[in-house]
Amino acid sequence: MQITRLDLHQFRRFEHVRFEPADGINLILGENGAGKTSLLEGMHLMAHGRSFRGRVRDGVLRAGADALEVFVQWNELTPTGLRERKAGLRHSGQAWSGRLDGQTVAQLGDLCAALAVVSFEPGSHALVTGAADMRRRYMDWGLFHVEHEFLPVWRRYNRALKQRNALLKTGRIQDGLDAWERELSEAGEVLTRRRQMHLDDLQHQLGPVVKALAPSLGQLELEYLPGWRRESLALGDALLLSRERDLQAGFTSVGPHRADLRVRYPTLPGREALSRGQAKLSALSMILAQGAELARHHGRWPVIALDDLGSELDRQHQGRVLQWLATVGAQVFITGTEAPSGFGAMAATVARFHVEHGTVRASPAGT
Numbered sequence: 001m002q003i004t005r006l007d008l009h010q011f012r013r014f015e016h017v018r019f020e021p022a023d024g025i026n027l028i029l030g031e032n033g034a035g036k037t038s039l040l041e042g043m044h045l046m047a048h049g050r051s052f053r054g055r056v057r058d059g060v061l062r063a064g065a066d067a068l069e070v071f072v073q074w075n076e077l078t079p080t081g082l083r084e085r086k087a088g089l090r091h092s093g094q095a096w097s098g099r100l101d102g103q104t105v106a107q108l109g110d111l112c113a114a115l116a117v118v119s120f121e122p123g124s125h126a127l128v129t130g131a132a133d134m135r136r137r138y139m140d141w142g143l144f145h146v147e148h149e150f151l152p153v154w155r156r157y158n159r160a161l162k163q164r165n166a167l168l169k170t171g172r173i174q175d176g177l178d179a180w181e182r183e184l185s186e187a188g189e190v191l192t193r194r195r196q197m198h199l200d201d202l203q204h205q206l207g208p209v210v211k212a213l214a215p216s217l218g219q220l221e222l223e224y225l226p227g228w229r230r231e232s233l234a235l236g237d238a239l240l241l242s243r244e245r246d247l248q249a250g251f252t253s254v255g256p257h258r259a260d261l262r263v264r265y266p267t268l269p270g271r272e273a274l275s276r277g278q279a280k281l282s283a284l285s286m287i288l289a290q291g292a293e294l295a296r297h298h299g300r301w302p303v304i305a306l307d308d309l310g311s312e313l314d315r316q317h318q319g320r321v322l323q324w325l326a327t328v329g330a331q332v333f334i335t336g337t338e339a340p341s342g343f344g345a346m347a348a349t350v351a352r353f354h355v356e357h358g359t360v361r362a363s364p365a366g367t
């Protein structure tokens, strides 16, 4: 997957900017506040339906503007050849509209399922040390991309959850609670099995990635915590048993929406004892393992976006990451105030861009 054009309108400091990147590694340089991260954020917004820096209305939308627009054009290798794809998203912070390959899309998820971008940025360590919702999103985003049947199951589960919660809030359990619990437990069991299988696949990818990028971490294991005592109860039974408590609380306390992913280090003292750098390396390894898993499924890598790599990792690890990236053949975006160290012999092949005064311009190699 290769992005050939990115347009941002009314997006953070950009009134309008066009960026036409190269295949392979793209280095985006500029001073603090120039707008480098915003370019990656635009791609990420299209691929994930959300920014990695908060909600659209909380700062992504340019001050004083009504709505932002993102347009992405990319090439995809298909069995019949190269296919050009286009997606556009208009977002006011409240409402959104989107188009994919000339057609209006009904669900934001349809845009996200089309464009695959995996991003590593200064907040990514939270994937290991932060709240569980980030890890659930990580699992589910990967599943959206490797299994087309996952999105309908996920929607079915969330719809049933909303309905059960609405009945719990009003206390009107005679209005179909049994039926919604049946629906919730059926969809929830499927969702859980799919997540578990996806994690097993990710685990296979993770070994070689950690070995190449961060061998000092040793082994890194992903354990799925399903959100209820699955070893002894079916989800339907767990819902029934938690009814009284859930009625008091007004929400559903068990199920895959409460699931988590435990990151374990058999050779290190534990998650709490991790340094921030180790948490970052773990998160980066998980993100790139997800890229590898998508590549295994589709025969093509997702776009890889690495924000401010130079200030996130030490020189030795930067070098390892860059060398590894050079071997996988993905389109990569790296931002920084200066070039990260470790490009070595491939420096001449890296496309360089400079962000300044609200524009992006290509710069000659070595500048």
Ligand SMILES: Nc1ncnc2c1ncn2[C@@H]1O[C@H](COP(=O)(O)OP(=O)(O)OP(=O)(O)O)[C@@H](O)[C@H]1O
Pocket (backbone or CB within 6 Å): 011, 012, 013, 014, 030, 031, 032, 033, 034, 035, 036, 037, 038, 039, 059, 060, 061, 062, 063, 308, 335, 336, 337
């Ligand atoms: N909603 C907004 N409206 C207008 N300008 C904004 C808005 N949000 C952020 N900005 C400006 O956009 C710029 C943020 O850009 P961005 O974070 O992409 O910069 P950067 O080049 O990655 O910076 P750094 O090197 O400091 O990380 C800043 O100059 C900021 O003041």
